[in-house]
Amino acid sequence: MGLWAYVLYLAAVYHPMEIREATDSDADAIRSIAHDSLNSSYTSFLDEETIDEAIEQWYGESFADELADDRTRFLVVERDGEIAGFSQSELVGQQANTGRLLWLHVDPDHRGDATGVRLLVRTREALLQAGADAIQCFVLADNEGGNEFYRAHGFEQAGQRDVEIGDETFTENIYVESDLEDDGEWGAIDELTVDGETIYVSYGEAARGTRAPFYTAYRSEDRRDRYAWFCGNCDSIDNAMDAMGRIECNNCGNRRKATRWDASYL
Incomplete structure (x- = not known):
């Protein structure tokens, strides 16, 4: 780096x-x-x-x-x-x-x-x-x-x-x-270096978090290889999504709740 x-x-x-x-x-x-x-x-x-x-x-x-x-x-x-x-x-x-x-x-x-x-x-x-x-x-x-x-x-x-x-x-x-996708998504891409890796953050692909949105990050600018979720609160990719669609940032605690019914959230 x-x-x-x-x-x-x-x-x-x-x-x-x-x-x-x-x-x-x-x-x-x-x-x-x-x-x-x-x-x-x-x-x-x-x-x-x-x-x-x-x-x-x-x-x-x-x-x-x-x-x-x-x-x-x-x-x-x-x-x-x-x-x-x-x-x-x-x-x-x-x-x-x-x-x-x-x-x-x-x-x-x-x-x-x-x-x-x-x-x-x-x-x-x-x-x-x-x-x-x-x-x-x-x-x-x-x-x-x-x-x-x-x-x-x-x-x-x-x-x-x-x-x-x-x-x-x-x-x-x-x-x-200038670059709305066919589905209406904003195509703005930001090239960043995180943990020594170059990633491409798509701000048009966001998931609501408790502190800030999570954005989809790719390995390449053409967005063919989805890589991680990028935390909009602390700029970290140290997070993961589980089978229920929950995301939690290990760096700052930003969270996205489950995207489908889960007994723990009832």
């Missing part, structure tokens, strides 16, 4: 993440992460004053109202009890059947350790569970890293729109899922 692969493996094993709904008490952390994230990725075309104005406008006094809105979703990622990132999404349309991921911000110190892609996956799942039948993602056209992030995880550009930030108008790229 290479040095950086080993570092990422240690980060996953010893610093498991929790993804949950945001609360009023998360407001300061969300503002701080949004500020640091924008300053890290956007200062080439947004000045600091514009960023400060935008943070106050989006996450200031109106934040409590945003959290209370039934069509708005804020998810936060916690690592070791500290907020490492958040997503802001919404349901739109007359029947609230389109999910829009407006912002996905990760603390610069946690970029590159799977925080962003896991937050993307869980946000998508939350929107679908809330009734969305289509997912759109938005990212400023000038943010090269953000555009590459969506392209690398199963989305393709479908259009553009104008967005106001401070007193200026910017162009946002609109992304939609």
Whole structure:
């Protein structure tokens, strides 16, 4: 295993993440992460004053109202009890059947350790569970890293729109899922190194767990050889499914209950 692969493996094993709904008490952390994230990725075309104005406008006094809105979703990622990132999404349309991921911000110190892609996956799942039948993602056209992030995880550009930030108008790229399978499953695949092995995690094939979903992992990107279940809570493949369909992660205790009748669960 290479040095950086080993570092990422240690980060996953010893610093498991929790993804949950945001609360009023998360407001300061969300503002701080949004500020640091924008300053890290956007200062080439947004000045600091514009960023400060935008943070106050989006996450200031109106934040409590945003959290209370039934069509708005804020998810936060916690690592070791500290907020490492958040997503802001919404349901739109007359029947609230389109999910829009407006912002996905990760603390610069946690970029590159799977925080962003896991937050993307869980946000998508939350929107679908809330009734969305289509997912759109938005990212400023000038943010090269953000555009590459969506392209690398199963989305393709479908259009553009104008967005106001401070007193200026910017162009946002609109992304939609590009590789839905024939059965409607999301085909986004993530290549990871776990326990010295390269695996391919299919985020479209998930099983609900008590702490986070389990995802199907394959030995190859073509998904012909199913290998293991990948725990979305701690990034471990040290788990197994029994004959009743129960899965338990030996690393963090995440569990999936039996998928058919079992006397022990009656």
